[in-house]
Amino acid sequence: MSQESRTSRIHIKRCVELSSLQNEFSSAHNKPESFETSKKISAPQTVHFSEEFESTIPETVDELKTENQKLKKKIAELKRQNSQMKIDFEEKLEKSQKNINQMKKEINFLANINQQFGAENDQLIKNLDPFRKYRIPESISVRSSPGKRVFNNDSEENTKSDGEKNEKDAKNEMKTIIKTINSEFSLNYDQTFTRVNNYEIRRKLIPELQKSLAPKFRPSVTQLTKWLNNIHKSRRATARMRNSGKLLKDLRRVHYICHQN
DSSP: OOHHHHHHHHHHHHHHHHHHHHHHHHHHHHHHHHHHHHHHHHSOOOOOOOHHHHHHHHHHHHHHHHHHHHHHHHHHHHHHHHHHHHHHHHHHHHHHHHHHHHHHHHHHHHHHHHHHHHHHHHHHHHHHGGGTTOOOOGGGEEEEETTEEEEOOHHHHHHHHHHHHHHHHHHHHHHHHHHHSOGGGOOOTTSOTTSHHHHHHHHHHHHHHHHHHTTTOOOOHHHHHHHHHHHHHHHHHHHHHHHHTHHHHHHHHHHHHHHHO
16 A cells, blocks of 8 residues: 555544534534523522512501401491491381371261361251251341341350350350369370370360260350360470470569559
């Protein structure tokens, strides 16, 4: 073999060895880098905050707790107000129902009085029926001027005067009876005449008055109701003046005037 051929082979062998070494080095260099990269990716990550932000975390938690307490107190207050509103509503509803019931009773009372008036009116009409056939004689009338007729009503005036006197006597007798009658028949002067309590008292009182006034006086239920109403108004006004102190002042003034005279 010639010297030139041997030299060429040695050069080729060295090139192959050098190329092989470069590949091994490249492979060895790339492998740790790939492993390190995968290790970095698969490793758990930890979040780090700045010291300034970490220092504000406790304050933020305290503020949230304080705000939470405020909200709890506000909710409790709203619940209390809601409960109170419910209680007030129920009380107003109950009061309104009582007023409605009271008005119903007063309406029934007035309807009863109206029925009594109607019954007495019907009875008066029946009592007048027998006299409708009688006509007033012309002899009791005189002509005072043309076109005008004047009736001689002396007997009518006398009858009217007697009726007024009897009514006055009956009223006085009734007042005397009321002063001496049992307390259960006494009207309540702190309440109005049409209140249910006074209506119940009158329903018992009027029959007793009719018994006591008979046979001398025979007033109707309507007349007695009217008289009792007048007495009630007078005594109720006196009671109000007494409660306000005005009546005592008036009595002292009268006493002073009498003393001066």
